[in-house]
Amino acid sequence: MQKDVVIIPKCTHKERMQENFDIFDFALTDAEMTQIEGLDTGKSLFFSHHDPETVEWFMSIL
Incomplete structure (x- = not known):
């Protein structure tokens, strides 16, 4: 919040x-x-979003 970043908690x-x-x-x-x-x-x-093999793996599980 101090950096003006939107926070969306899941609850x-x-x-x-x-x-x-x-x-x-507090601050x-x-x-x-x-x-x-x-x-x-x-x-x-965890992994690189720019790695072609990772992207292919994600696309294969859709």
Whole structure:
């Protein structure tokens, strides 16, 4: 939210939905935001979306 990124949580329980709205009672520091930004390597941890073999495999299971 501090970076103006839309967040769409998946939830089916009313209590958890209410908890998801409780995000406005704190803010991350600049140092914390920098640490989080450092986690993004720009690469998938699971597979490459640009690898032709991976794309072919996905298309084969459709």
